[in-house]
Amino acid sequence: MRVAFVGKGGSGKTTLSALFSRRLARSGAQVLAIDGDINQHLAEALAPDADGSEAPPLGAHLTELKDFLRGTNPRIPSAEAMIKTTPPGHGSRLLRLLGDDEVHARHVRRVGGVPLMVTGEFGESDLGVACYHSKLGAVELYLGHLVDGPGEYVVVDMTAGADAFASGLFARFDLTFLVTEPTLRGVSVYRQYRDHAREFGIRIAVIGNKVTGEDDLLFLKEHVGDDLLTHLDHSPWVRSAEQGRAEPDLEALEPQNLSALTIMREAVDAHPKDWPALHRHAVDFHLRNARAWADAATGRNLVGQVDPDFVPGPAALN
Template sequence: MAALFTQYLRTAGHRVLAVDADVNVHLAPLLGVTADAGTALSHPDNTRRVRTHLLGTNPLVDGVDHFVATTPPGPGSHLVTLDPADPVLAGHATALDPLTHVMHVGTYEPKDIGAGCYHGHLAILENLLSHLDPDSDGWVVCDMVAGTDAFANSLHAQFDVIVVVAEPTPESVSVARRYLSLATAAGVADAVAVVGNKVADDVDLEYLTEELGIAPIGVLGMQTGLRRARQAGVPPHPGDLDDASALSAIAAHAEIRSLPPAQRESLMRTLHLRLANKGWVRAAHGDVTSQLGAVR
């Protein structure tokens, strides 16, 4: 879905940054980009370079080693734009064309066995998203880990729309229902939209609507053409779909669902303070509550 939506936006002439943030690393290859450990955003050298750029001259952060997942931009910070010349895009993204770039966070490496979790890899994505220039024109599309992991960090508070892809089965519905419940508790329920996948008929659609309590904003059927393209190893394209209206529905939904800046800032402040008060954060980084600066 993320690859199809990226291609949809690309075909329409929009500026797009596609970020593969799934531990399985499927989005980048689906867009024709080779994703290796050395180019991953979570590679320590790349993470340090990106954070050094974002830090700029921000006096509220005591050096790049004190960046945490929720560190916000401050005076002197460098914001990321979707311009190809932006240092973060130029140094860490693959250009599909002048308007479309692809990044990947990375995956779980053998060295991480018994010593870490994938949530730690996502911290650099949190930094990148929180430092996006709000005046930069374009779209950021992230393929996320399936399920509720986004609530283990600040990612749920950083998107205008979170598309939950649900199939008309009890197992898939249970995951989507749990996501909706957590989104309500986190204050971002309005950001969540459901797209039905493998919806064969009106009975499937009715099942999703009744079980989730909201109607999907769009649906995909069984998509024989898409399956044949993937079986042949061809990157997915909206033209492979029997009906691509779900993609335009996502775009239309996102156009009217931008999270108000004040609400996003309030959510991010709350999450930063929650993280700052963790014992392991204080032990590793000291008191990072001062990174917030003054309330605007």
């Protein structure tokens, strides 16, 4: 299952992405965390004392990624003809989660016991000439060519605010967790997400965070309603961890917060993956991009990259 964490900057989405990923990994589940935020802090959240070494970022190797994924697909003659929304078809190379392939071998490292991929930072050379979504295109292509199975999880820490809806990446997930503080600004971001998500049939679940008492919880229930899945209390353990002082064992987290992580996993597991819907969204956003800018930018009719006979999901591996 693919899970996104979104929310207002400072809401705690990166911290919750890390906690959720660590809890999954501790349970023995196969999990991959991906840092898709312009502020690359997921590695630090997974392990504050991690060394500075890292695998090469996906965003810096987009051409190589395209070349690998297009495989022998006759509809994609070159990496230059492939854009971030190009869907797989017959001949494309499909990926299994943490499989034995060059993408995972090159771009994954373990941090805090969790396999991690990063998109890469927005560097000085990008200023004024590129947007961060050009780097996120690598994550979009990765998820578009991934065939994940039962008991496998991809957890993506997304960009903050409604900017997460600026590309088709937001439609690549089975469930999106919207992390919301009990404040007016926090719930205003929730309303933006809710409206965008409803337009495209995207499933969201709200996670209240930094709750300090019954008044905070009642505030969230009043403004979020049935979309509120669970909440986490303000956590001294998390604050200590961020200061490098906490007991490293995640089971030392406060009981309410451990319970919330369990509820979140149950929510993910409760819904079977809808391969046709994921592929339908992928094709829809590809056609939108082709007509809006990509046909003109590449000088090609990219509508022709859609393989009408391609069946997404496990069947495609055969």
